[in-house]
Amino acid sequence: MTRPRLAVVGNPENRRVTMLLDAAARCGMPTPRVVSWREVLSEGGARFDPDELVRLDSPGEDPDVDALLRGPGDPTRIAEGPRWYASLLAAVGTLRGGRRLTDPLDLAVLFDKRRCHAALASHRVPVPISPTSGDEAPVPRNWPEVRELAAAAGLRRFFVKPAHGSSAAGVVAVETAPGGRVQARSSVEIAADGVYNSLRVRRLSGDAEVGALVDALAGECLHIEAWLPKPSRRGRAADLRIVVVAGHATHAVLRTSAHPMTNLHLGGQRGDLDAARAGFDSAGFGWGQALAVAERAAACFPRTLCVGVDLLPAADWRSAAVGEVNAFGDLLPGLTGLPGRADGLDTYAAQLAAIEGWADAAAA
Numbered sequence: 001m002t003r004p005r006l007a008v009v010g011n012p013e014n015r016r017v018t019m020l021l022d023a024a025a026r027c028g029m030p031t032p033r034v035v036s037w038r039e040v041l042s043e044g045g046a047r048f049d050p051d052e053l054v055r056l057d058s059p060g061e062d063p064d065v066d067a068l069l070r071g072p073g074d075p076t077r078i079a080e081g082p083r084w085y086a087s088l089l090a091a092v093g094t095l096r097g098g099r100r101l102t103d104p105l106d107l108a109v110l111f112d113k114r115r116c117h118a119a120l121a122s123h124r125v126p127v128p129i130s131p132t133s134g135d136e137a138p139v140p141r142n143w144p145e146v147r148e149l150a151a152a153a154g155l156r157r158f159f160v161k162p163a164h165g166s167s168a169a170g171v172v173a174v175e176t177a178p179g180g181r182v183q184a185r186s187s188v189e190i191a192a193d194g195v196y197n198s199l200r201v202r203r204l205s206g207d208a209e210v211g212a213l214v215d216a217l218a219g220e221c222l223h224i225e226a227w228l229p230k231p232s233r234r235g236r237a238a239d240l241r242i243v244v245v246a247g248h249a250t251h252a253v254l255r256t257s258a259h260p261m262t263n264l265h266l267g268g269q270r271g272d273l274d275a276a277r278a279g280f281d282s283a284g285f286g287w288g289q290a291l292a293v294a295e296r297a298a299a300c301f302p303r304t305l306c307v308g309v310d311l312l313p314a315a316d317w318r319s320a321a322v323g324e325v326n327a328f329g330d331l332l333p334g335l336t337g338l339p340g341r342a343d344g345l346d347t348y349a350a351q352l353a354a355i356e357g358w359a360d361a362a363a364a
Contacts (some may be wrong), residue, residue, distance in 0.1 A: 004356050006032040007048055007098060009040060010057030011065060016331050017057055023348035037091070041068040053359055054095065054139060055305075058328040059088060060166075074208030078162065078170040078195045081220040085111055085164040099359055103303035103326065110301065110327040113163045113223040125297045126321040128226035128312070140222050143211035147176070150224055157227040159260075162220035166326070169197040170217050173227055173260035174210065180235055184210045185259060187266055188217065194233060201259040201266055225323075227260065227324035229315040231279060233271055239323070240276060240311040242291065243330050243347050244298035246354040249291040250342035251335055252276075276313065283317035288322045291338075295323045305358055306330055306351050 006024065007269065010017045012034050024032055035046045037059040048054050059065050063075045069087040070080035092104045118134035120127050132138065132154040141148045150158045156177070162170040172186040183205045189198045195216045197203040204210050214222075236256040244252040254271035255262035262268040277287040291339045294309040301307055308329015312321045330347040337343055342350040 004359065005030060005049070006055060006352075006355070007035060007052045008032050008055045008057055009035050009037060009046070009095065010055075010145065011034055011038070011059065011062040013334070014058060014061050016328065019331075019333065019346070020055075020057075020352075023209045023346060023352055027349060027352055029352055037065045037267045038062065038068070040088075040091050040094065041065065041281075045091075045096060046097045048098030050097060050099075052098040053355060054098035054100050054102075056092065056100070056107065056327075064279075074196065076198070077194045078165070078197055078217065078220065081162045081164040081170075100303070101355070101359065102304040103301065105303040106304040107327055110304075110307070110325055111164055111166075113161055113165075114221070116325055117223070119300050120297055120322055120325070123300050125298070125300065126293065126319065128228050128321055129155065130223065130225040131155075132222070140218070140224065142218050143207075143214040146214055146222065146224060147182075150174070150176075153224075153226075154218050155191075155224070155226050155301045159225055159227050160214055160217070161223045161225070162217060162239065163223045164221065165330075167197075168261045168263045168266060170220060171196070171235065171261055172210075172214060172217070175227075180207060182207050184213065186213060187261070188213060190216055199266060201261065228312050228321060231313050231315050231317060233275065236269075236271075238271060238276070239313065241329060241332070242294035242309045242311050243306065243332065243350075244292065244294055244309055245301075245306045245342070245347075245350050246358040247295060247298060248341060248354075249294050250337045250345070250350045251330075251332060251347050252291070252338060253332055253335060279313065279317035280320075285318050285320070293320045297325050301325070305355065306347070 040046050066075045070084040131149040157175050160172040172184050174184045176182045185203050189196045235254050238256045239262050241253045242249050254273045254276045255268045256271040257268040280287045280290045297309045298307050308326040311322040312323045337345045
């Protein structure tokens with residue numbers, strides 16, 4: 001039987017691409033053809049053979065590609081998110097031929113937190129309360145409007161997120177209290193020429209300081225959602241990244257952090273997954289039910305092979321909600337699959353194992 005031919009649109013030096021190529025070599029699959037985002041953006045598109053399966057990978061970690069998507073400047077700056085989003089979708093529209101493993105319409109929703117939240121909610125996937133969910137919801141233009149929308153939704157603790165951001169860039173975790181008191185935490189750094197993403201989470205206090213930060217981010221099409229209490233492991237907040245491949249949860253990581261944002265690049269750490277499994281099971285919710293919530297979220301994007309779901313366990317482990325669904329949420333080096341689901345396979349090998357049957361079913 002002829003093995004499927006795979007092409008990847010990505011940045012050739014990106015670790016995601018190299019890990020995928022390694023997985024293809026291990027399983028005896030023909031070496032995937034790599035088409036760079038730089039080529040797509042500078043040459044007006046790319047063409048694929050009808051029998052090629054086309055995977056869209058992250059355009060990140062390449063300063064030249066970043067400049068083509070949102071204009072020249074420091075790649076760590078938090079600016080021109082809506083332009084980046086529009087440019088990426090336009091670039092995807094210039095791809096011709098082949099069969100997509102990442103559906104362009106799904107991608108448009110996955111990279112818009114407001115639309116993604118609304119899509120999940122419409123399919124009855126549990127999500128945090130949000131006053132900015134969906135295309136018709138208000139877009140706050142400044143800190144007073146953020147506070148007003150949050151207060152009207154009954155939110156004392158909430159996240160403010162750039163709608164088209166990723167990796168927690170530009171995210172602000174806000175806590176308010178009676179009397180107008182407010183504090184926040186964020187990895188955003190304000191400089192004389194703008195705002196930048198950093199690797200250090202800072203604490204801000206007072207309406208003026210928090211307001212100045214949110215005002216500086218206001219051009220990024222902000223999304224507001226409730227900050228749900230998380231379980232605590234030795235004083236560290238915990239949540240999970242669940243990778244769903246072809247509709248099945250295959251990999252899971254418990255992430256713990258001393259900060260509200262559990263992203264591993266911001267100081268988050270991989271925790272004991274068995275502890276999370278035991279937490280759900282002992283609370284009566286069940287580990288299988290938690291994975292099913294992630295699979296329900298992924299089912300909102302049935303024509304995309306793989307997504308990463310940020311699962312938010314309740315503080316007592318008796319339920320779980322979905323914070324975000326990530327189009328490129330599979331970069332988890334050294335992680336093997338869940339027992340009975342992807343035994344011995346990393347996230348890329350699991351996708352390659354599922355690719356042929358999934359592609360045929362999706363095309364039917």
